Amino acid sequence: MIIPPIGGLGGGLPVNPAEALAHGGQPGAAGAAGTAEPAGFGGELTEAISSLEQTQNSASSASQALATGTTSDPASAVVTVQDAQLAMELASQLRNKATEAVQSVFNTQV
Secondary structure (H helix, E strand, C coil), rough: ECCCCCCCCCCCEEECCCHHCCCCCCHHHHHHHCCCCHHHHHHHHHHHHHHHHHHHHHHHHHHHHHHHHHHHHHHHHCCCCCHHHHHHHHHHHHHHHHHHHHHHHHHCCC
16 A cells, blocks of 8 residues: 655655565656656755745646736635645744744754
8 A cells, every 4th residue: 555645745655565676676766667756855855945936836827827816716816826825834834843843853962
């Protein structure tokens, strides 16, 4: 059984160890053969930031079309802008939680 990716963050992860070994023991290796998947955490982070940037760009063009009156569906433009806002809020909260976690690790007394 493969766990589907969440929010476009890479390929699914194998649930049992046998599937993990069958896919080379690499998380994300369970994806389709021949596809170029990012390597490791850095690649996944780069992909997520690129996706966020695309969302922001589409929201910008949708809001511009809404302001100039060139859009045929104002509701979809508003939904696009709201999606971009929620994606940015999520990214901000993830950044804040990661920062708190790193500070907690650095403040741990050994």
